[in-house]
Amino acid sequence: xxxxxxxxxxxxxxxxxxxxxxxxxxxxxxxxxxxxxxxxxxxxxxxxxxxxxxxxxxxxxxxxxxxxxxxxxxxxxxxxxxxxxxxxxxxxxxxxxxxxxxxxxxxxxxxxxxxxxxxxxxxxxxxxxxxxxxxxxxxxxxxxxxxxxxxxxxxxxxxxxxxxxxxxxxxxxxxxxxxxxxxxxxxxxxxxxxxxxxxxxxxxxxxxxxxxxxxxxxxxxxxxxxxxxxxxxxxxxxxxxxxxxxxxx
Amino acid sequence: xxxxxxxxxxxxxxxxxxxxxxxxxxxxxxxxxxxxxxxxxxxxxxxxxxxxxxxxxxxxxxxxxxxxxxxxxxxxxxxxxxxxxxxxxxxxxxxxxxxxxxxxxxxxxxxxxxxxxxxxxxxxxxxxxxxxxxxxxxxxxxxxxxxxxxxxxxxxxxxxxxxxxxxxxxxxxxxxxxxxxxxxxxxxxxxxxxxxxxxxxxxxx
Numbered sequence: 065x066x067x068x069x070x071x072x073x074x075x076x077x078x079x080x081x082x083x084x085x086x087x088x089x090x091x092x093x094x095x096x097x098x099x100x101x102x103x104x105x106x107x108x109x110x111x112x113x114x115x116x117x118x119x120x121x122x123x124x125x126x127x128x129x130x131x132x133x134x135x136x137x138x139x140x141x142x143x144x145x146x147x148x149x150x151x152x153x154x155x156x157x158x159x160x161x162x163x164x165x166x167x168x169x170x171x172x173x174x175x176x177x178x179x180x181x182x183x184x185x186x187x188x189x190x191x192x193x194x195x196x197x198x199x200x201x202x203x204x205x206x207x208x209x210x211x212x213x214x215x216x217x218x219x220x221x222x223x224x225x226x227x228x229x230x231x232x233x234x235x236x237x238x239x240x241x242x243x244x245x246x247x248x249x250x251x252x253x254x255x256x257x258x259x260x261x262x263x264x265x266x267x268x269x270x271x272x273x274x275x276x277x278x279x280x281x282x283x284x285x286x287x288x289x290x291x292x293x294x295x296x297x298x299x300x301x302x303x304x305x306x307x308x309x310x311x312x313x
Numbered sequence: 314x315x316x317x318x319x320x321x322x323x324x325x326x327x328x329x330x331x332x333x334x335x336x337x338x339x340x341x342x343x344x345x346x347x348x349x350x351x352x353x354x355x356x357x358x359x360x361x362x363x364x365x366x367x368x369x370x371x372x373x374x375x376x377x378x379x380x381x382x383x384x385x386x387x388x389x390x391x392x393x394x395x396x397x398x399x400x401x402x403x404x405x406x407x408x409x410x411x412x413x414x415x416x417x418x419x420x421x422x423x424x425x426x427x428x429x430x431x432x433x434x435x436x437x438x439x440x441x442x443x444x445x446x447x448x449x450x451x452x453x454x455x456x457x458x459x460x461x462x463x464x465x466x467x468x469x470x471x472x473x474x475x476x477x478x479x480x481x482x483x484x485x486x487x488x489x490x491x492x493x494x495x496x497x498x499x500x501x502x503x504x505x506x507x508x509x510x511x512x513x514x515x516x517x518x
Contacts, residue, residue: 112491112495298492305487306486
C-alpha cells in the first residue's frame with residue numbers, strides 16, 4: 065500500500081518535471097540577478113499580486129496554525145528548551161540539515177549550478193566525519209564553506225514555473241502550487257522518508273525536527289504578528305517575496 | 314634639465330598622491346555604504362555603552378538611537394511608498410496623521426529589534442549605485458553560522474548634496490515597504506482610510 069503510494073508520487077513528480085522542463089525550454093532559464101533594471105525603476109518595491117482564490121480556506125488554516133503554535137508547538141518547544149541546552153539543539157538542527165544533503169545536491173545539479181553541487185557534497189563529507197555525523201558544522205565555521213539551500217520548488221521556479229496560487233497548508237504553513245509540488249520532490253529526496261523500521265521512528269524524527277527548530281525560533285512569530293496589521297496578508301506577501309528572491313539567487 | 318625633473322618628481326609625486334588620497338576619502342565618505350556604516354556604527358556605539366544598559370535607561374537609549382537613525386531613514390518616503398496609489402487624493406491632515414502612526418509602528422519594530430542586540434556583527438557585502446538610487450547589501454551575523462541578509466534601498470535626498478537616505482529595508486528578500494503595501498491595499502479594499510488609521514492607532518498600545 066505504502067510503496068504503491070510512493071510509486072504514484074514518483075509518477076506525479078516525473079510528470080511535473082517533464083511539464084516544467086518543456087515550459088522552460090520555451091522560455092529559457094530565468095536571468096540571475098536583475099539589480100540594474102530594478103534600480104532604474106527606482107521604487108523597486110513593485111506590488112506583488114498573489115493569486116489567492118482559496119483565501120477563505122487559507123485564512124481558516126492560518127487560524128488553525130496560529131493555535132497549533134500557541135497551544136501545542138510553543139509550550140512543547142519551551143519545555144524542550146529548558147531540558148536541552150542550546151548547543152545540543154543547534155547540533156540537532158545541523159544534523160537534520162546535513163541529512164537533507166540530497167535535496168540540495170540534486171537541485172543544484174538540476175539548476176546547472178555545478179559549483180553548488182560540489183560545495184554541498186564537500187560540506188556533507190566534512191560535516192559527516194569531522195562534524196560528528198553532521199551535529200557540527202566545521203565546513204562553515206572552519207573552512208568558510210557556506211551552504212547552498214536549493215530545493216525542488218526553486219528548481220521549478222528557475223525553469224520558469226510561476227507560483228500558481230497561494231496555499232496555506234494546515235501544519236505545514238504557507239506554500240503555493242509550485243512549491244507544494246516541490247515539496248513532494250524534496251520529500252522523495254529526503255532520506256528520512258525511507259526510514260521504515262521501527263514503524264514510529266520516522267514520525268518521531270520528524271516531530272523532533274519540528275520541536276527542535278521551533279525551540280530555536282521562539283518569539284519570532286510573536287514579533288512578526290506584533291508588526292502586522294493583517295497577519296495573514298503579511299505572511300502571504302512575505303512568503304511570495306522570499307521565494308521569489310530565493311529562486312532569483 | 315633631466316636632473317631637475319628627478320629632483321622635483323618625489324615632491325610632485327607625494328603631493329599628487331596626497332591629493333588623490335584626500336579626494337578618494339572625500340568621495341568615500343559620500344558613498345551609500347559608508348553612510349550606512351557611519352549610522353550603524355553610531356547606533357552600535359550607543360547600544361554598547363555600559364551606562365545605557367538596563368530597563369530604566371531604555372527611554373534615553375531609544376531617544377539617542379532615534380536621533381541618529383532619523384538622519385538616515387526617510388520615514389516619509391517609506392510611508393508614501395507603503396501606501397502606494399492610496400497616497401494620492403488624501404488631505405494633508407490625513408497624510409501627516411498616517412506618517413505619524415505608521416512611522417511610530419516602524420520605529421517600534423526597529424526599537425524592539427535593537428533591544429535584543431547582543432553583539433551581532435555587521436558585514437558590508439555589496440553596493441550598487443545608479444543615478445539617484447542605490448542598494449547597500451549587508452549581512453548580520455546573528456550567531457556562528459547564521460546570517461541575515463539585509464538590503465538597504467536608498468535614494469539621494471537632493472541632486473546637489475551627497476546625502477543618501479533609506480526608503481526601504483529588504484530582509485532575506487522580503488521588502489518591508491512591499492509587505493506593508495500589500496496589507497494596506499487589502500485593508501483599504503473593504504475599509505475606509507479612517508478605519509486604517511484606527512487600526513494603526515490600535516497597534517500603538
